[in-house]
Amino acid sequence: MDQKLVNRLKEIVGEQWVTDDPWELCAYARAWSYELHRRPEVIVNPGSTQEVSEIMKLANETITPVNVRAGGTTNTGAALPREGGITLDLCRMDNPIELDEGSQSFSAQGGVTVYRIIKDLAAKGWKIPWKPEFGNAVTLAAWVNFNGMGVGGSVYGRVGDFLLGLEVVTPTGEIVHTGSSHFGKAAKFTRYQGTGPDLTGLFLESLGTMGVITEVYMRMYRIPEAKQQVDFAFPDEETVQEAVRLLVEANISYGICVTDDQMSITNQLPPAPGKWILSMLAEGWQEEVDFRVKKAHELCLQAGGRAFVEGERTAEWGSAASISLPYEPSRRQISCGGFHPIHKTKEIFDHYNAVGEKYGLNRGMGWWVDGNYANNFPIYVYDEETDMDRIFDIIQEVHDGWIEAGYVPDYPGPFPNMTKHIEKSYLELYRTVKRSIDPNNIMHRGMPPDMED
Numbered sequence: 001m002d003q004k005l006v007n008r009l010k011e012i013v014g015e016q017w018v019t020d021d022p023w024e025l026c027a028y029a030r031a032w033s034y035e036l037h038r039r040p041e042v043i044v045n046p047g048s049t050q051e052v053s054e055i056m057k058l059a060n061e062t063i064t065p066v067n068v069r070a071g072g073t074t075n076t077g078a079a080l081p082r083e084g085g086i087t088l089d090l091c092r093m094d095n096p097i098e099l100d101e102g103s104q105s106f107s108a109q110g111g112v113t114v115y116r117i118i119k120d121l122a123a124k125g126w127k128i129p130w131k132p133e134f135g136n137a138v139t140l141a142a143w144v145n146f147n148g149m150g151v152g153g154s155v156y157g158r159v160g161d162f163l164l165g166l167e168v169v170t171p172t173g174e175i176v177h178t179g180s181s182h183f184g185k186a187a188k189f190t191r192y193q194g195t196g197p198d199l200t201g202l203f204l205e206s207l208g209t210m211g212v213i214t215e216v217y218m219r220m221y222r223i224p225e226a227k228q229q230v231d232f233a234f235p236d237e238e239t240v241q242e243a244v245r246l247l248v249e250a251n252i253s254y255g256i257c258v259t260d261d262q263m264s265i266t267n268q269l270p271p272a273p274g275k276w277i278l279s280m281l282a283e284g285w286q287e288e289v290d291f292r293v294k295k296a297h298e299l300c301l302q303a304g305g306r307a308f309v310e311g312e313r314t315a316e317w318g319s320a321a322s323i324s325l326p327y328e329p330s331r332r333q334i335s336c337g338g339f340h341p342i343h344k345t346k347e348i349f350d351h352y353n354a355v356g357e358k359y360g361l362n363r364g365m366g367w368w369v370d371g372n373y374a375n376n377f378p379i380y381v382y383d384e385e386t387d388m389d390r391i392f393d394i395i396q397e398v399h400d401g402w403i404e405a406g407y408v409p410d411y412p413g414p415f416p417n418m419t420k421h422i423e424k425s426y427l428e429l430y431r432t433v434k435r436s437i438d439p440n441n442i443m444h445r446g447m448p449p450d451m452e453d
């Protein structure tokens, strides 16, 4: 990298917050990812929104690519730069969070971790809707860029559903506030207002391509009086799919998680007491929870399930348990999830199973409910030494079948690139917006959807 540019970056943030030391560049070239290493040319730790703005202006002037790196846990390699350039790490921007109890909301700088938000809110009796399954590396701004989801998604939806606004530095360096706080003296209490389209959505799930998120405004909720998990076993895909449909229609669950017996076998957990295990969480006032649990029993029985009896193992929640595989180091787990309507679940999993059987892979299946649809996160286990060449082709085969069944991908990403499946007029609209907000294609260059025609 041009030393003049490195020196100008040092003038903006201070000498100790810029490095192009090869040893540190190597550390930033890796992430929790199936992707190969990708090395940035310089790493910058800005300390304020103003500094981020000056960096972006300099990057535009010199046409230098910029990507933002947080915890590095998005396993499609989204945290890694595709064309070198500047990697921004906002870990210094982690001031104490600000609670606005009157508006039942909080604001926090982009570098604060979700883990700390959960702890700080809990100390005052508040919570974000649900606890994600990741550890303490994930930052709030990155979580917005990923539009996170979780077991409480039945009632609260995804991050975008409780997001109230953002402070963003655009790729050309302007500082913008979205949500109510862009207007007059309004506080950060609502995402929607009467001054035009919802610009918060432009940055949500954008994987660092649309701007640098420097502050996040989010709704918070009182920790409920009671919470209860109930577990049911089902003999096949049809019955468990029907149970989920009934529970969602009845609108009685806080969260629904479904896993199959393969997940237990693959992850060497105690045997599952049924082909499919459905766990439902209820939360609220005690009487309310009692009612929801009672109703869940009725509906699951009606669908053909049975409640766990005393002493039966309760289901492991989704991927956090399963991701720590008790295998030799060369064995890796790959997840190829996406979203589909609940009634398509059987079709989605039949195809996934068939592909796994065809290639003789150990596998496991699970899904959550986000509002009215399923978020599936099935896994295959592969051997790094022998399967590396074929695993991406196998995932492609899964996705090809799922596209036929009408699924949508979890996040765009290098793995596999879904750009060719996007409606032409939609893609053109996206490109027009991206070109207008980022005329020099500075931010996260090379991330899909592709900018090239």
Ligand SMILES: Cc1cc2nc3c(=O)[nH]c(=O)nc-3n(C[C@H](O)[C@H](O)[C@H](O)COP(=O)(O)OP(=O)(O)OC[C@H]3O[C@@H](n4cnc5c(N)ncnc54)[C@H](O)[C@@H]3O)c2cc1C
Binding pocket: 032, 067, 068, 069, 070, 071, 072, 073, 074, 075, 078, 079, 090, 110, 131, 132, 133, 134, 135, 137, 138, 139, 141, 142, 143, 144, 145, 146, 147, 148, 149, 150, 151, 206, 207, 208, 209, 211, 212, 213, 214, 319, 320, 323, 444
């Ligand atoms: C074991 C495991 C369990 C998980 N469980 C859950 C779960 O229960 N619920 C859930 O929601 N998710 C879950 N995830 C996914 C997780 O939400 C994402 O991996 C995470 O949000 C990414 O955050 P990060 O800090 O690691 O960001 P990174 O991976 O570093 O970056 C993610 C993306 O955000 C961009 N970005 C980062 N910061 C900024 C910024 N300030 N401005 C603009 N762009 C930025 C990056 O460029 C990149 O494209 C899980 C992941 C793992 C590995």
